[in-house]
Amino acid sequence: MVYIFDRLDQYTDEAYENHLSSLPTWRKEKALQYKKLDDRKRSVLAFVLLQHALREEYGIIEFPEFVYNEFGKPSVPNLSVHFSLSHCKDAVVCAVSNHNIGIDVENIVPYDHDVARRICSTAELEILERGKDRDIDFIKLWTMKEAISKHDGRGISMLYDQISDKDYVVCTREMPQSNCMLSICLGQKCNENTNIIPTILDINADDL
Amino acid sequence: MLEKIISIISEYQDIPADTIHADSHLVNDLGFTSYDMVSLVGKFEDEFDIEVPDRKIKLMKTVDDIVKFIEAATEE
Numbered sequence: 001m002v003y004i005f006d007r008l009d010q011y012t013d014e015a016y017e018n019h020l021s022s023l024p025t026w027r028k029e030k031a032l033q034y035k036k037l038d039d040r041k042r043s044v045l046a047f048v049l050l051q052h053a054l055r056e057e058y059g060i061i062e063f064p065e066f067v068y069n070e071f072g073k074p075s076v077p078n079l080s081v082h083f084s085l086s087h088c089k090d091a092v093v094c095a096v097s098n099h100n101i102g103i104d105v106e107n108i109v110p111y112d113h114d115v116a117r118r119i120c121s122t123a124e125l126e127i128l129e130r131g132k133d134r135d136i137d138f139i140k141l142w143t144m145k146e147a148i149s150k151h152d153g154r155g156i157s158m159l160y161d162q163i164s165d166k167d168y169v170v171c172t173r174e175m176p177q178s179n180c181m182l183s184i185c186l187g188q189k190c191n192e193n194t195n196i197i198p199t200i201l202d203i204n205a206d207d208l
Numbered sequence: 209m210l211e212k213i214i215s216i217i218s219e220y221q222d223i224p225a226d227t228i229h230a231d232s233h234l235v236n237d238l239g240f241t242s243y244d245m246v247s248l249v250g251k252f253e254d255e256f257d258i259e260v261p262d263r264k265i266k267l268m269k270t271v272d273d274i275v276k277f278i279e280a281a282t283e284e
Contacts, residue, residue: 030236035223039239072235088241106243114250115243118262146242155242 001057002103002200003049005208006091006178011041015205019044026065042087048208049094050083057096071155084150090178095198102151102185104143105175111135119145121164136174136181143183144170151185171197210275216255217271220248230272256282 005011016037020028023044031043054060058081066074074085083096084103095103111134116125124141131137144165149155151168169186184198210230218225221238234240240248245268249260252274258281268274 033233033236034239035227035232035237036221036239042239088243106241109243112247112250114253115246118246118265142243 001053001096002184002198003053003094003203004091004200005045005049005203006175006180007204008090011045011205016041016044019048023047042092045092046085046087046094049092049203050085052208053094053096054081069153071153073150073153073155088180091175091180093182095184097198100151100187102147104146104150105180105182106139106143108135108139108179108181111138139181140172143181144172147183147185151187173200209279213271213275216251228271230275232271233269252278258282
């Protein structure tokens with residue numbers, strides 16, 4: 001299931017302080033490392049969303065500190081549940097699944113050819129340049145590629161290999177309320193686990 | 209060079225320059241996303257008239273990493 005929190009303007013300082021004080025020390029320290037309050041809020045929310053998801057779906061109340069692979073993909077030791085977290089300026093998202101999963105959310109920003117040329121093939125660039133709405137088309141492509149790279153656990157290093165979304169099952173959703181784009185990678189097309197499309201839940205501050 | 213880099217990062221991320229240091233981690237301290245990293249590198253390329261290979265972006269973890277790369281690139 002995928003959990004979306006895209007009402008960051010309604011996430012009060014009081015709610016943030018309450019959540020922050022409830023976090024395990026290691027996660028609190030990670031959140032407080034950020035310079036900006038908004039980044040701290042997003043970091044706290046991502047973890048609180050994960051706690052909510054694991055509690056609601058799997059009855060898991062507590063879990064140990066994340067471990068990270070060499071490309072920064074987090075996991076929880078001895079936990080069979082897979083998860084992926086992402087946040088951008090206006091949204092925080094969390095996906096949990098019995099199978100490997102990757103998620104990415106980005107704000108829809110003006111198309112930037114210098115960014116696009118880093119991660120797109122020549123064919124993709126040609127299609128983008130001909131499109132009527134390059135802002136949305138490119139962010140959709142970016143989130144699809146990043147969701148795939150997070151699914152595969154290779155992070156940003158994989159983006160530059162100009163991965164093709166054609167080999168993977170990726171769900172996308174535009175979030176007009178927050179002007180964001182969301183992509184969820186379920187795996188390679190040959191994998192039988194990819195035919196279960198995740199439910200997407202919108203979460204309010206009161207739910208957490 | 210450090211001051212110039214910090215100034216660009218400060219403007220891009222809307223973070224006070226005096227809170228950004230050479231050892232500030234781009235992701236963990238300054239909140240950079242993958243998109244921010246790629247976008248910011250484009251600004252450095254324009255500002256310093258350099259080319260940053262993809263493989264170098266992967267290695268930029270701190271402000272100092274950026275400074276060292278740009279200093280080397282502009283000396284060539």
